[in-house]
Amino acid sequence: MRQRSLIAITAALSAGALTLTACGSRDSGGDKGSDSGGTVVTIGVDAPLTGDLSALGLGIKNSVDLAAKTANKQKYVDGVTFKIEALDDQAQPSSGQQNATKLVANKSVLGVVGPLNSSVAESMQKVFDDAKLVEVSPANTNPALTQGTDWATSKKRVYKSYFRTATTDAIQGPFAAQYLVNDAKKKKVFVIDDKKTYGAGLAGTFTEEFKKLGGTVAGTEHINPDSKDFSAIATKVKNSGADVVYYGGEYPQAGPLSKQIKAAGAKIPVVGGDGIYSADFIKLAGATAAGDLATSVGAPVEELASAKEFVANYKNGGYKEAYEAYGGYSYDSAWAIIEAVKKVVDDNGGKLPDDARAKVTEAMQNVSFDGVTGKVSFDEFGDATNKQLTVYAVENGNWKAVKSGTYSG
Amino acid sequence: MNELPQQLVNGLLLGSMYGLVAIGYTMVYGIVQLINFAHGEIFMTGAFGALSVYLWVVPNGTTMWIALPLMLIGAMLVAALVAIGAERFAYRPLRGAPRLAPLITAIGLSLALQQAVWAWYPEAKSARTFPQIEGGPFHIGNVTIQTGDIFLLAAAPISMAVLAYFVMKTRTGRGMQATAQDPDTAKLMGVNTDRIIVIAFALGAIFAAVGGVAYGLKYGQIDYRMGFILGLKAFTAAVLGGIGNIYGAMIGGVVLGIAETLATAYIADIPGMDKFGSQSWADVWAFVLLILVLLFRPQGLLGERVADRA
Numbered sequence: 062m063r064q065r066s067l068i069a070i071t072a073a074l075s076a077g078a079l080t081l082t083a084c085g086s087r088d089s090g091g092d093k094g095s096d097s098g099g100t101v102v103t104i105g106v107d108a109p110l111t112g113d114l115s116a117l118g119l120g121i122k123n124s125v126d127l128a129a130k131t132a133n134k135q136k137y138v139d140g141v142t143f144k145i146e147a148l149d150d151q152a153q154p155s156s157g158q159q160n161a162t163k164l165v166a167n168k169s170v171l172g173v174v175g176p177l178n179s180s181v182a183e184s185m186q187k188v189f190d191d192a193k194l195v196e197v198s199p200a201n202t203n204p205a206l207t208q209g210t211d212w213a214t215s216k217k218r219v220y221k222s223y224f225r226t227a228t229t230d231a232i233q234g235p236f237a238a239q240y241l242v243n244d245a246k247k248k249k250v251f252v253i254d255d256k257k258t259y260g261a262g263l264a265g266t267f268t269e270e271f272k273k274l275g276g277t278v279a280g281t282e283h284i285n286p287d288s289k290d291f292s293a294i295a296t297k298v299k300n301s302g303a304d305v306v307y308y309g310g311e312y313p314q315a316g317p318l319s320k321q322i323k324a325a326g327a328k329i330p331v332v333g334g335d336g337i338y339s340a341d342f343i344k345l346a347g348a349t350a351a352g353d354l355a356t357s358v359g360a361p362v363e364e365l366a367s368a369k370e371f372v373a374n375y376k377n378g379g380y381k382e383a384y385e386a387y388g389g390y391s392y393d394s395a396w397a398i399i400e401a402v403k404k405v406v407d408d409n410g411g412k413l414p415d416d417a418r419a420k421v422t423e424a425m426q427n428v429s430f431d432g433v434t435g436k437v438s439f440d441e442f443g444d445a446t447n448k449q450l451t452v453y454a455v456e457n458g459n460w461k462a463v464k465s466g467t468y469s470g
Numbered sequence: 471m472n473e474l475p476q477q478l479v480n481g482l483l484l485g486s487m488y489g490l491v492a493i494g495y496t497m498v499y500g501i502v503q504l505i506n507f508a509h510g511e512i513f514m515t516g517a518f519g520a521l522s523v524y525l526w527v528v529p530n531g532t533t534m535w536i537a538l539p540l541m542l543i544g545a546m547l548v549a550a551l552v553a554i555g556a557e558r559f560a561y562r563p564l565r566g567a568p569r570l571a572p573l574i575t576a577i578g579l580s581l582a583l584q585q586a587v588w589a590w591y592p593e594a595k596s597a598r599t600f601p602q603i604e605g606g607p608f609h610i611g612n613v614t615i616q617t618g619d620i621f622l623l624a625a626a627p628i629s630m631a632v633l634a635y636f637v638m639k640t641r642t643g644r645g646m647q648a649t650a651q652d653p654d655t656a657k658l659m660g661v662n663t664d665r666i667i668v669i670a671f672a673l674g675a676i677f678a679a680v681g682g683v684a685y686g687l688k689y690g691q692i693d694y695r696m697g698f699i700l701g702l703k704a705f706t707a708a709v710l711g712g713i714g715n716i717y718g719a720m721i722g723g724v725v726l727g728i729a730e731t732l733a734t735a736y737i738a739d740i741p742g743m744d745k746f747g748s749q750s751w752a753d754v755w756a757f758v759l760l761i762l763v764l765l766f767r768p769q770g771l772l773g774e775r776v777a778d779r780a
Contacts, residue, residue, distance in 0.1 A: 114596075285750045
């Protein structure tokens with residue numbers, strides 16, 4: 062009996078340890094901004110700065126930092142100095158919500174860029190909305206965040222303080238399906254997702270369009286994001302006779318998944334959304350990733366004329382990490398906040414009003430400027446009006462743009 | 471069903487890895503009745519030890535046939551040192567304290583080791599790629615086996631044979647059995663129990679290190695959190711096989727690995743079960759199996775053979 066009760070205690074303790082790891086260290090990179098007098102406005106950043114998704118998260122943080130520094134250098138808003146406060150959400154909704162409360166408590170925060178994950182955004186939206194603090198995500202693609210849970214049938218905006226510069230999965234999934242059926246001539250797909258808000262949503266909108274275009278689904282599977290062993294699924298994929306795999310999820314799982322599918326003997330491309338569009342995907346998937354595809358929001362940053370300056374400045378900024386998939390969108394998100402602050406300050410005779418947060422949120426709705434990723438403005442739901450997407454393929458160990466376009470339903 | 475042989479091999483490979491790590495849980499438990507929850511992290515440090523040897527000791531471009539044995543030695547050294555350090559500084563001062571105390575220390579140590587690798591190992595904040603053995607996969611009928619998996623397929627039985635020989639035939643091994651059965655009497659008979667305990671920790675760490683290298687070769691990447699879930703699974707395997715029994719650890723691991731794989735592959739095909747069949751449910755089925763075994767055979771699959779405890 063003693064043994065058994067010991068095992069019960071250990072089981073309980075290990076469950077406790079699981080929750081403990083969810084709240085680890087956090088990084089406070091907010092020591093920027095040379096105070097040259099005047100008002101200090103903080104732009105909050107929430108992104109995974111550690112853990113599996115940190116490559117994308119650090120790209121977001123650095124890009125926002127660059128936007129703040131650029132605004133300060135240009136003295137873009139008279140009498141206002143921008144600085145950033147970056148918090149680490151480790152891609153966990155619970156950490157994201159804690160960070161949101163922390164940012165709300167800091168009175169100098171007038172806008173927040175982030176988060177990366179749609180599931181994290183879900184936990185933060187209400188906190189920000191209650192405080193009338195504007196949140197601009199460079200990366201959330203789940204349609205429900207702006208258009209409500211019944212977005213497919215009746216669109217309804219839930220939070221007035223939430224905006225995003227990225228386009229949604231309602232467009233991204235079908236865009237991939239159109240490319241696969243019309244351009245790549247694929248007919249039989251095996252659909253895998255990680256059951257998270259982002260992954261499942263993407264897989265859902267993809268499957269619908271793929272079937273509509275005449276393709277068939279050879280099988281569906283859901284993976285456990287904590288696992289690294291996908292051999293059972295890889296074997297199923299191989300035996301299903303599918304000619305392409307669609308994965309709704311992110312690169313930490315997509316990389317090993319692609320590798321194991323190829324290793325099982327299925328020489329077919331793995332296709333995903335912007336969540337796998339990262340250099341780390343190629344690193345994790347190894348040499349057999351050649352030919353894998355990803356869709357990502359917008360046109361390739363490197364090819365847009367408007368982005369040249371951003372790329373050059375980022376390089377000169379001395380950032381250790383790459384700007385990754387969302388760098389341009391993060392810069393534009395931060396810049397949207399800067400524009401909104403400028404409007405509010407200008408309207409108030411050069412000073413910040415008392416209800417600055419509410420005013421900034423209001424001003425955000427009408428922000429419009431030429432950003433890194435093209436024209437930046439928001440529709441009545443807070444979604445980006447720019448609905449461009451690009452298909453990328455892995456070639457010689459790098460992502461290479463294959464086809465850019467605007468989705469037409 | 472033509473994929474069944476492949477799925478069984480998939481399960482066997484996954485299970486062998488669980489088994490290699492489970493040995494450490496079971497040996498330490500058998501001797502000091504302590505569940506060393508930091509053992510998953512010892513597995514992780516072993517993998518990082520191997521990577522360090524590859525990056526900084528072996529000259530660039532060395533073939534894996536030469537590099538791999540050196541990496542294995544590096545992994546074992548690092549893991550054994552971490553385990554011995556843990557025993558000396560985290561567990562020995564608490565010997566004789568209520569059982570809960572070392573258990574909590576173990577969990578603290580587990581987090582500390584994770585964070586240490588996260589903070590100090592270069593670029594370990596996200597996954598690091600692990601060197602691979604060259605050469606294509608092997609095909610036996612319908613079954614494909616990766617080059618990296620051959621290592622695992624060989625390592626598990628060899629490790630078991632070495633361990634069995636050590637425990638059964640050597641003086642130290644018999645000392646272990648004696649300490650496991652009755653530490654006080656063993657001490658009176660002249661067995662240096664402190665030494666035996668250190669050896670148990672080090673041996674468990676060495677097998678975990680082999681598991682860590684196998685993990686790196688199998689998945690091509692290692693990260694600072696790789697030991698946590700795998701450690702829990704290996705602990706489950708040890709309980710499933712009968713904690714304290716070294717053969718039980720390996721059998722428990724293999725049973726668990728195969729159960730997970732088959733659940734992923736086939737449960738969805740059972741009518742009405744399609745919602746519970748994907749890989750996201752594999753852990754659930756693994757624990758259902760554990761609960762069933764504990765309900766009907768509380769001592770685990772091989773828990774009865776007390777004489778084998780070591």
